Amino acid sequence: xxxxxxxxxxxxxxxxxxxxxxxxxxxxxxxxxxxxxxxxxxxxxxxxxxxxxxxxxxxxxxxxxxxxxxxxxxxxxxxxxxxxxxxxxxxxxxxxxxxxxxxxxxxxxxxxxxxxxxxxxxxxxxxxxxxxxxxxxxxxxxxxxxxxxxxxxxxxxxxxxxxxxxxxxxxxxxxxxxxxxxxxxxxxxxxxxxxxxxxxxxxxxxxxxxxxxxxxxxxxxxxxxxxxxxxxxxxxxxxxxxxxxxxxxxxxxxxxxxxxxxxxxxxxxxxxxxxxxxxxxxxxxxxxxxxxxxxxxxxxxxxxxxxxxxxxxxxxxxxxxxxxxxxxxxxxxxxxxxxxxxxxxxxxxxxxxxxxxxxxxxxxxxxxxxxxxxxxxxxxxxxxxxxxxxxxxxxxxxxxxxxxxxxxxxxxxxxxxxxxxxxxxxxxxxxxxxxxxxxxxxxxxxxxxxxxxxxxxxxxxxxxxxxxxxxxxxxxxxxxxxxxxxxxxxxxxxxxxxxxxxxxxxxx
Amino acid sequence: xxxxxxxxxxxxxxxxxxxxxxxxxxxxxxxxxxxxxxxxxxxxxxxxxxxxxxxxxxxxxxxxxxxxxxxxxxxxxxxxxxxxxxxxxxxxxxxxxxxxxxxxxxxxxxxxxxxxxxxxxxxxxxxxxxxxxxxxxxxxxxxxxxxxxxxxxxxxxxxxxxxxxxxxxxxxxxxxxxxxxxxxxxxxxxxxxxxxxxxxxxxxxxxxxxxxxxxxxxxxxxxxxxxxxxxxxxxxxxxxxxxxxxxxxxxxxxxxxxxxxxxxxxxxxxxxxxxxxxxxxxxxxxxxxxxxxxxxxxxxxxxxxxxxxxxxxxxxxxxxxxxxxxxxxxxxxxxxxxxxxxxxxxxxxxxxxxxxxxxxxxxxxxxxxxxxxxxxxxxxxxxxxxxxxxxxxxxxxxxxxxxxxxxxxxxxxxxxxxxxxxxx
Numbered sequence: 001x002x003x004x005x006x007x008x009x010x011x012x013x014x015x016x017x018x019x020x021x022x023x024x025x026x027x028x029x030x031x032x033x034x035x036x037x038x039x040x041x042x043x044x045x046x047x048x049x050x051x052x053x054x055x056x057x058x059x060x061x062x063x064x065x066x067x068x069x070x071x072x073x074x075x076x077x078x079x080x081x082x083x084x085x086x087x088x089x090x091x092x093x094x095x096x097x098x099x100x101x102x103x104x105x106x107x108x109x110x111x112x113x114x115x116x117x118x119x120x121x122x123x124x125x126x127x128x129x130x131x132x133x134x135x136x137x138x139x140x141x142x143x144x145x146x147x148x149x150x151x152x153x154x155x156x157x158x159x160x161x162x163x164x165x166x167x168x169x170x171x172x173x174x175x176x177x178x179x180x181x182x183x184x185x186x187x188x189x190x191x192x193x194x195x196x197x198x199x200x201x202x203x204x205x206x207x208x209x210x211x212x213x214x215x216x217x218x219x220x221x222x223x224x225x226x227x228x229x230x231x232x233x234x235x236x237x238x239x240x241x242x243x244x245x246x247x248x249x250x251x252x253x254x255x256x257x258x259x260x261x262x263x264x265x266x267x268x269x270x271x272x273x274x275x276x277x278x279x280x281x282x283x284x285x286x287x288x289x290x291x292x293x294x295x296x297x298x299x300x301x302x303x304x305x306x307x308x309x310x311x312x313x314x315x316x317x318x319x320x321x322x323x324x325x326x327x328x329x330x331x332x333x334x335x336x337x338x339x340x341x342x343x344x345x346x347x348x349x350x351x352x353x354x355x356x357x358x359x360x361x362x363x364x365x366x367x368x369x370x371x372x373x374x375x376x377x378x379x380x381x382x383x384x385x386x387x388x389x390x391x392x393x394x395x396x397x398x399x400x401x402x403x404x405x406x407x408x409x410x411x412x413x414x415x416x417x418x419x420x421x422x423x424x425x426x427x428x429x430x431x432x433x434x435x436x437x438x439x440x441x442x443x444x445x446x447x448x449x450x451x452x453x454x455x456x457x458x459x460x461x462x463x464x465x466x467x468x469x470x471x472x473x474x475x476x477x478x479x480x481x482x483x484x485x486x487x488x489x490x491x492x493x494x495x496x497x498x499x500x501x502x503x504x505x506x507x508x
Numbered sequence: 509x510x511x512x513x514x515x516x517x518x519x520x521x522x523x524x525x526x527x528x529x530x531x532x533x534x535x536x537x538x539x540x541x542x543x544x545x546x547x548x549x550x551x552x553x554x555x556x557x558x559x560x561x562x563x564x565x566x567x568x569x570x571x572x573x574x575x576x577x578x579x580x581x582x583x584x585x586x587x588x589x590x591x592x593x594x595x596x597x598x599x600x601x602x603x604x605x606x607x608x609x610x611x612x613x614x615x616x617x618x619x620x621x622x623x624x625x626x627x628x629x630x631x632x633x634x635x636x637x638x639x640x641x642x643x644x645x646x647x648x649x650x651x652x653x654x655x656x657x658x659x660x661x662x663x664x665x666x667x668x669x670x671x672x673x674x675x676x677x678x679x680x681x682x683x684x685x686x687x688x689x690x691x692x693x694x695x696x697x698x699x700x701x702x703x704x705x706x707x708x709x710x711x712x713x714x715x716x717x718x719x720x721x722x723x724x725x726x727x728x729x730x731x732x733x734x735x736x737x738x739x740x741x742x743x744x745x746x747x748x749x750x751x752x753x754x755x756x757x758x759x760x761x762x763x764x765x766x767x768x769x770x771x772x773x774x775x776x777x778x779x780x781x782x783x784x785x786x787x788x789x790x791x792x793x794x795x796x797x798x799x800x801x802x803x804x805x806x807x808x809x810x811x812x813x814x815x816x817x818x819x820x821x822x823x824x825x826x827x828x829x830x831x832x833x834x835x836x837x838x839x840x841x842x843x844x845x846x847x848x849x850x851x852x853x854x855x856x857x858x859x860x861x862x863x864x865x866x867x868x869x870x871x872x873x874x875x876x877x878x879x880x881x882x883x884x885x886x887x888x889x890x891x892x893x894x895x896x897x898x899x900x901x902x903x904x905x906x907x908x909x910x911x912x913x914x915x916x917x918x919x920x921x922x923x924x925x926x927x928x929x930x931x932x
Contacts, residue, residue, distance in 0.1 A: 096657070
């Protein structure tokens with residue numbers, strides 16, 4: 001038993017959902033109680049998808065236990081097939097269903113459905129979300145991909161993107177553009193965007209691009225064994241890594257002298273230009289999934305001129321390469337999925353900046369350290385409307401912009417040192433390009449005897465107290481509306497009633 | 509206008525047939541209630557004994573809305589706990605001791621059962637008794653189940669409050685207790701109105717901290733502020749308290765009916781009642797009128813979510829001029845929502861339980877002007893051109909009472925106004 005406040009990864013069936021939700025014409029039947037349907041909101045709210053995930057839950061209840069949960073599962077499978085008519089079905093049990101041992105895989109396969117039925121073993125009490133993702137993709141590939149003829153021209157598959165992936169949509173577009181620019185064709189991109197029929201023809205590509213090892217490494221290994229397809233090991237995050245990636249691809253595609261430059265790449269000049277001098281030696285702490293964290297450490301040191309003072313990852317599966325890299329930086333890697341342990345490490349190191357996940361953003365907020373997000377798990381605001389890849393040339397530009405955004409800018413930093421007592425440049429003010437905190441004038445909780453406005457209106461003490469119960473981000477509007485209302489009514493004192501009269505008056 | 513006639517429960521939708529469905533349910537489990545309960549009870553910590561899924565649910569449901577250090581956590585069961593390789597109770601004791609050491613501000617600890625802990629029959633009642641003995645008097649340890657195989661969404665709050673009733677001290681004092689976790693500002697307003705009528709003492713369950721001297725006894729009368737508190741009501745009645753039945757305090761009419769049921773039980777004169785409620789009633793009507801301009805004549809379809817559906821449908825139909833197509837609720841407790849149900853004119857389909865794909869078919873066929881549904885369905889329906897109000901906001905926003913009546917109406921009118929406002 002382990003106490004967890006926030007978790008970096010969900011359970012493995014959520015990983016399976018990420019694969020299914022990214023794909024087309026695949027359906028997932030999950031043996032699970034009703035509460036597990038919360039997972040839909042990850043996709044419809046956090047990722048803002050306009051479609052429900054292709055998942056049908058059995059939603060068994062306490063009264064079903066011990067009697068007919070197996071029949072319920074089969075009926076659910078049949079209904080889901082009849083309604084959605086997928087090309088293939090994946091079936092699994094969530095944590096609770098695992099305990100009642102109905103064997104969804106065996107049940108579904110005994111039903112004689114006219115499409116491939118792929119059972120998934122997702123041990124909920126041992127493994128986590130990333131395992132669910134990579135295992136599901138592996139099983140899809142094992143069951144569906146058969147021997148097919150290679151394309152006459154040089155093509156590759158781009159493997160790894162899933163639903164709810166951190167910037168997967170834009171990374172895929174950027175890397176596809178880069179590969180096409182090198183004259184390499186794209187056979188299949190998956191799992192995101194592919195159908196079971198597409199998975200069946202993976203073998204036609206000459207090699208695989210492993211974009212996200214966390215979700216695609218087992219599948220890439222299988223394809224290498226089964227069809228002799230080599231795969232890329234370098235993940236193109238940052239300028240140096242993108243160059244290494246291009247060299248690796250060129251070798252696999254048997255090309256010589258690929259171009260390692262692009263007119264679209266701006267990070268090197270932005271980083272060399274004098275305004276960036278203030279970034280030099282900034283102490284950063286890096287944490288996330290191993291792939292993003294390892295890449296971020298390289299960008300931080302070699303391309304931004306930061307000093308990396310700590311690094312680590314939450315996915316134990318990648319602990320070995322993470323430890324090896326940390327050693328190169330003279331550090332010991334922090335391998336943990338315990339958010340409190342990460343918080344302790346950050347508190348002890350007192351970095352000037354954190355490159356982390358949504359969790360580290362919480363930590364940074366608590367400790368007053370700026371944080372930029374480099375890895376899943378992420379929040380709704382990390383699914384931007386704009387094109388915002390992390391990989392390739394444009395990805396490098398995006399990294400530069402994203403990482404400096406939380407920081408106090410160069411000249412402002414000097415002003416803070418010079419004018420510490422200035423009312424606008426005090427310690428609590430934060431970077432001046434960020435608003436949205438309690439106005440400094442209202443931080444003090446003491447309510448004065450009676451406030452009098454410029455127009456001679458006074459706020460009764462209890463009304464002022466009532467106003468303070470309104471959240472700070474709408475308080476200003478409430479104050480203004482109430483004062484306007486009071487003036488129009490010719491009142492001299494604002495009471496609680498006035499406050500609510502005004503609220504009703506302006507209600508919409 | 510103030511002659512109070514008892515509501516005939518067989519009227520309106522009171523005797524309408526109920527469509528009962530038992531297919532896939534697209535609802536939260538009872539653990540979700542922790543997200544607002546831990547904010548309400550400032551000295552309480554909620555420790556879920558469950559799986560990684562439980563932890564992920566809490567942070568995902570909360571993560572959409574909250575950035576703050578939470579007073580909840582999950583003791584995640586691992587392979588060794590299930591295989592009996594370790595004693596799960598010893599493990600739990602160790603984690604609780606660690607937690608209480610780190611958080612000395614915690615005075616009440618709730619052990620919350622989950623689907624996995626229920627299935628493996630981990631006896632949290634026994635654990636709570638044992639831990640109370642260990643950590644008394646500083647910490648009181650209680651337990652309830654928020655599992656999805658037994659509870660739906662707001663039923664978690666019901667189970668939590670019901671678990672508190674047996675440990676409340678006995679009192680013979682004549683008193684009124686308002687039951688349900690309301691935002692402090694709303695609680696203050698309702699208590700203020702009742703006190704102005706001369707009613708008192710007025711207490712609240714849950715109290716904000718364990719220090720509040722709330723007792724229960726045969727001279728306690730109580731009014732529910734939320735329609736999903738059936739078990740809590742039964743537990744209070746088991747302690748000899750008397751429940752006042754009324755429509756729930758949503759909107760001007762709901763709040764008035766609710767206050768009047770309490771006022772009548774306390775012998776408050778009609779004149780006094782009017783004197784106290786007149787100004788806020790007028791304000792509430794005025795505030796609702798603004799939203800009614802948008803809502804009047806529009807149709808609404810409720811997917812089952814929080815059990816607030818029946819009282820809210822009454823509000824939207826009777827006070828905002830809407831037409832209800834279907835009022836879906838996870839569980840129809842006629843003993844509690846009967847008065848609201850009876851005030852809704854016959855017509856809408858009343859459905860209990862869910863078969864989500866069939867219900868989506870009905871919703872698409874009806875093409876209501878507004879669909880009230882959960883977070884998993886809202887954006888997909890919007891993408892199909894239907895306006896939606898995601899229901900979880902209704903349990904996270906101050907919506908009860910007179911001063912919030914306009915805000916409540918505004919929650920429903922905003923999606924429609926937004927659709928009008930956008931030129932896309």
